[in-house]
Each structure stands twice: as structure tokens, then as C-alpha cells.
Amino acid sequence: RKEVEQDPGPFNVPEGATVAFNCTYSNSASQSFFWYRQDCRKEPKLLMSVYSSGNEDGRFTAQLNRASQYISLLIRDSKLSDSATYLCVVRERGRRALTFGSGTRLQVQP
Amino acid sequence: ETGVTQTPRHLVMGMTNKKSLKCEQHLGHNAMYWYKQSAKKPLELMFVYSLEERVENNSVPSRFSPECPNSSHLFLHLHTLQPEDSALYLCASSQDSSPDTQYFGPGTRLTVL
Numbered sequence A: 001r002k003e004v005e006q007d008p009g010p011f012n013v014p015e016g017a018t019v020a021f022n023c024t025y026s027n028s029a030s031q032s033f034f035w036y037r038q039d040c041r042k043e044p045k046l047l048m049s050v051y052s053s054g055n056e057d058g059r060f061t062a063q064l065n066r067a068s069q070y071i072s073l074l075i076r077d078s079k080l081s082d083s084a085t086y087l088c089v090v091r092e093r094g095r096r097a098l099t100f101g102s103g104t105r106l107q108v109q110p
Numbered sequence B: 001e002t003g004v005t006q007t008p009r010h011l012v013m014g015m016t017n018k019k020s021l022k023c024e025q026h027l028g029h030n031a032m033y034w035y036k037q038s039a040k041k042p043l044e045l046m047f048v049y050s051l052e053e054r055v056e057n058n059s060v061p062s063r064f065s066p067e068c069p070n071s072s073h074l075f076l077h078l079h080t081l082q083p084e085d086s087a088l089y090l091c092a093s094s095q096d097s098s099p100d101t102q103y104f105g106p107g108t109r110l111t112v113l
Helices: none
Strands: A004-006 A011-014 A019-025 A031-040 A044-049 A055-057 A060-065 A070-075 A085-092 A099-101 A103-107 B004-007 B010-013 B018-025 B032-037 B046-050 B053-057 B065-072 B073-079 B087-094 B108-112
Touching: A004 A085, A011 A019, A011 B065, A019 A103, A031 A060, A031 A099, A031 B108, A044 A060, A044 B087, A070 A085, A099 B046, B004 B087, B010 B018, B018 B032, B018 B087, B032 B073, B046 B065, B046 B073, B053 B065
Parallel strands: A011 A103, B010 B108
Antiparallel strands: A004 A019, A019 A070, A031 A044, A031 A085, A055 A060, A060 A070, A085 A099, A085 A103, B004 B018, B018 B073, B032 B046, B032 B087, B046 B053, B065 B073, B087 B108
């Protein structure tokens, strides 16, 4: 079983749409949670950390449910520039390494 | 952005070659990481160095040999690689006290023929 599971997509949505990605993690010792964005053939870049109370950064909203070991990302008013692969990432307590999901690909169409 | 640089950016090598990947960070960090991203697989940790000591590693074949001579530089020495080792090799750095904030380099895209 993968430690971090994501639907690979692709999600094809029109500009202006709202799209949601989900992720589950298997390690109950996970302490820190993130969404990263990776453009084609580039390095991953931190989009936002995810906190238990939920958090928002502009058009992006992240939620964490520790009981269900579930993380979500909501993107409102999608832009063409949002097209990328979105990686769900966790870090286990006591470790420095990040554990990545395989990513969900988003394609925003005009 | 030039916080974490990697050289070369692209590398093609035969199975009998020996090569090295280099990573340099200009952020004053004291922890450095090697990750591997193969096609159709998630990014996965290879090694973690903190204060120039290896502190974490996954089950990585011995044909990959890391070296961290100081807190700004990290190398990955490659020898007798297999075609399935073709991947994007990413370096990252952080403060050892803040592993949640890792900065990634652009990666070296390696092809083993």
C-alpha cells in the first residue's frame, strides 16, 4: 500500500471552475502536511502547508482530517497558470524526510 | 532562483561509467537531501545529511554513494548504474531544526543507456 495516495487524474477543467483534490496517508505518525506544485520537468515547489484547523491562501484552501488521515486541496476560480501536478506530502514525526504522493495532474482549459 | 543549484542539469551515461552529481546551497542551511523521481513513481528520499553526517537513508543500492564535505555541498557518486536508474535526481536543503521547509534544486535528469 502506498504511504500517500492520490488520484492521478488528469482533471480537465475550464477556466473559472472550482476543483478539489483529495489525498490519504497511511502513517499515523505523520506530523506535518503539505501541498506542493510541480510543473512539467521542473522541481516541486511548496504551495501551502496544511493545518488541522484548515487554512486558506487566496484561491487555495487546504483541509486536514487527522482522524480519517485525509487531506484536501480546493482551488477556486481556476486559472490557466494553475495547470500543473499537485503533490500531497507528509512528514513523519522524528524524521526529516518528506513522503510524496504520486501527484494529481490538473489541466485548466480556456 | 539560485538558492539551490545542481550540476549537471542533464546527464547521459553508460552502465560502466562513473559520474558525480553536485548540489550546492546558498541559503545557510545545515541539512541536505537527495530525492529520486522516476517516471510514474512518487518522489522518494534517498539520503539525508545533517551537519555533514548521514542521518537518514532509504534502501538505496550501493552503486549510489553520497558525500557531504561541508554544509553547503552535497554529491551523489554514481557507478555501474542500470537503465532503471534513469530518473530526475533532486537535491534539497533546509535548516536541520525546520525540515518542514525544504528548498529544492532544479534537478539533474539522468539517462542510463
